[in-house]
Amino acid sequence: MTVDPTTSVEPTTSADPMISLRGVGKRYPDGTVAVADLSFDVPAGELLCLVGPSGCGKTTTMKMINRLVEPTSGRILVAGEDVARTDPVRLRRRIGYVIQQIGLFPHLTVRANVGTVPRLLGWDRARIRARVDAMLDLVGLDPATVGKRYPHELSGGQQQRVGVARALAADPPVLLLDEPFSAIDPIARDRLQAEFLRLQREIRKTVVFVTHDLDEAIRLGDRIAVFRQGGQLEQIDPPARILGRPATDFVAGFTGSDRALRRLSVTTLRREDLEAPRPGQVEAAGAGPAGGAGPAGGAGQRVSIEVGASLREALSALLAQDSGVLDVHAHGELAGVLTPAALHAALRRSVARDDEPDTESDTEPEEPAGPAGSVRSAPAAPGCGQV
Numbered sequence: 119m120t121v122d123p124t125t126s127v128e129p130t131t132s133a134d135p136m137i138s139l140r141g142v143g144k145r146y147p148d149g150t151v152a153v154a155d156l157s158f159d160v161p162a163g164e165l166l167c168l169v170g171p172s173g174c175g176k177t178t179t180m181k182m183i184n185r186l187v188e189p190t191s192g193r194i195l196v197a198g199e200d201v202a203r204t205d206p207v208r209l210r211r212r213i214g215y216v217i218q219q220i221g222l223f224p225h226l227t228v229r230a231n232v233g234t235v236p237r238l239l240g241w242d243r244a245r246i247r248a249r250v251d252a253m254l255d256l257v258g259l260d261p262a263t264v265g266k267r268y269p270h271e272l273s274g275g276q277q278q279r280v281g282v283a284r285a286l287a288a289d290p291p292v293l294l295l296d297e298p299f300s301a302i303d304p305i306a307r308d309r310l311q312a313e314f315l316r317l318q319r320e321i322r323k324t325v326v327f328v329t330h331d332l333d334e335a336i337r338l339g340d341r342i343a344v345f346r347q348g349g350q351l352e353q354i355d356p357p358a359r360i361l362g363r364p365a366t367d368f369v370a371g372f373t374g375s376d377r378a379l380r381r382l383s384v385t386t387l388r389r390e391d392l393e394a395p396r397p398g399q400v401e402a403a404g405a406g407p408a409g410g411a412g413p414a415g416g417a418g419q420r421v422s423i424e425v426g427a428s429l430r431e432a433l434s435a436l437l438a439q440d441s442g443v444l445d446v447h448a449h450g451e452l453a454g455v456l457t458p459a460a461l462h463a464a465l466r467r468s469v470a471r472d473d474e475p476d477t478e479s480d481t482e483p484e485e486p487a488g489p490a491g492s493v494r495s496a497p498a499a500p501g502c503g504q505v
């Protein structure tokens with residue numbers, strides 16, 4: 119395949135990045151080059167996912183940000199401060215860290231685990247207690263029941279929630295998450311991802327999230343950084359662009375031949391994608407917006423979807439229609455209809471839009487999303503129950 123020269127591998131320019139890597143490299147004493155000459159910025163409030171094959175330097179990159187590993191070249195700034203000149207203990211109190219193996223203290227209760235950093239910071243007991251309660255609530259755990267348990271008395275998903283609560287306890291501006299959900303069964307992982315997205319919309323931390331799982335990165339990431347062996351950054355872009363315009367053969371191979379299908383879930387249905395209803399394609403009486411890919415339309419039953427939904431939701435709803443014509447609403451009114459041909463054209467158009475400079479990302483809805491408008495909405499997110 120051809121390499122797309124318009125796709126960025128250069129660091130983004132941001133007025134005020136929260137994290138900034140400049141020419142960062144790591145060569146371990148045995149000569150292994152884990153990371154080579156890495157430069158990128160993470161703007162405040164962004165969730166950046168690092169993906170790539172095993173051993174490509176994702177964890178090393180993350181650990182250099184909080185100085186668990188020292189770079190052998192280059193500079194890392196967090197909130198404008200050179201981490202090499204920052205006391206590691208002080209630095210780590212400003213950076214929440216969650217790892218796959220969770221790392222909860224087994225001999226401490228959930229409350230004591232979550233209160234670890236506030237205790238180290240010398241907060242008084244009442245303040246710690248209030249903060250721990252708030253954090254457990256935030257991650258969907260009941261402080262009264264779960265707070266006094268020990269880690270081994272929790273499910274894997276609950277332990278991960280405690281890990282996230284602990285990382286957030288001192289309200290750090292930056293969170294580093296290293297495969298936090300990968301040791302959890304797929305159903306629990308799906309829930310945790312949905313809840314983490316909800317949480318992130320609320321707290322807007324600057325997050326660097328390492329994952330093996332491309333679908334997890336597509337679902338969670340504002341941008342995705344694709345690494346290859348030797349800590350080489352191949353592409354850093356929003357998910358839709360990574361899938362629509364892979365910068366190199368490596369990224370194309372990594373994202374797979376079904377990347378167009380994956381792209382459906384990060385591409386928004388726009389008003390201009392719709393066709394005018396033809397005579398006979400009138401709405402069935404009483405059929406209003408169904409809030410997305412609703413129940414399969416039985417004989418004579420029409421489902422509909424809102425402008426702002428993902429193309430994946432639109433495809434799902436379209437497949438549930440006997441007629442092959444899907445009503446699309448905006449602000450409660452019929453905006454047009456979607457057909458298989460229009461859906462195909464919408465996807466192709468969205469890829470072409472990526473070639474235009476200064477266009478908005480597909481992850482930005484052009485209309486206020488309706489109930490169906492979960493813009494980054496891979497698999498339908500279940501509720502926020504406990505895992």
Ligand SMILES: Nc1ncnc2c1ncn2[C@@H]1O[C@H](COP(=O)(O)OP(=O)(O)OP(=O)(O)O)[C@@H](O)[C@H]1O
Nearest residue numbers: 146148150151152171172173174175176177178179
């Ligand atoms: N302490 C070390 N000494 C020598 N080599 C190391 C050390 N730690 C990591 N490496 C090597 O550095 C490279 C990058 O490792 P790293 O853990 O950053 O990769 P990764 O992308 O996070 O991998 P995975 O996805 O398997 O967790 C690998 O080749 C690894 O073997």
